[in-house]
């Protein structure tokens with residue numbers, strides 16, 4: 001599986017050109033991309049990156065990839081990131097690694113977003129992977145009630161679990177928030193659910209990435225498939 005992730009990352013690297021401003025994703029697949037990009041930079045390629053997490057920032061610094069922020073530049077040419085699920089419209093679930101907030105800010109500031117994944121991430125409908133929702137701890141029960149209402153209105157329901165880290169403590173994101181993993185099952189209308197979650201005050205962001213990915217590179221046993229958004 002790791003070899004497939006690296007193949008997808010290598011394919012995405014073919015889209016990177018000298019002088020580009022890049023969003024650098026987070027997770028085990030994006031990690032391969034940052035490694036491979038680091039090799040290109042060491043060989044003389046000139047790019048600048050905006051990392052989507054502290055973990056990626058540290059990795060990119062170790063790879064000597066020049067970094068900047070969205071306070072210094074206003075647009076990115078391309079973001080390359082992984083995903084937990086991708087559907088046929090190239091809508092995504094992201095946030096399995098807890099980086100969804102910065103990932104969405106960076107993706108939204110990018111002209112293109114290439115999602116790199118192994119073929120197990122490709123689904124008919126989003127939702128088998130629990131939907132990560134980044135929340136403010138204050139008033140959590142009230143936020144969860146509003147989330148449950150949003151779920152019901154879009155025809156889904158399921159358990160909401162506060163994410164814990166490996167140490168057993170509540171997982172805290174880079175932004176200092178918590179994550180609720182919503183075990184919803186098949187989400188028939190992901191854009192509608194995203195629209196219902198957006199205005200909830202205690203919801204900082206959610207892992208539904210609607211209309212952001214422009215290309216998906218899927219690596220499988222039979223080879224690599226590149227799917228463009230229609």
Ligand SMILES: O=C[C@H](O)[C@H](O)[C@H](O)COP(=O)(O)O
Pocket residue numbers: 025026027028029030081082083084093094095096097098099100103
């Ligand atoms: O928060 C984490 C990100 O959204 C990741 O891109 C996503 O979880 C996929 O990660 P991985 O490549 O490790 O499966």
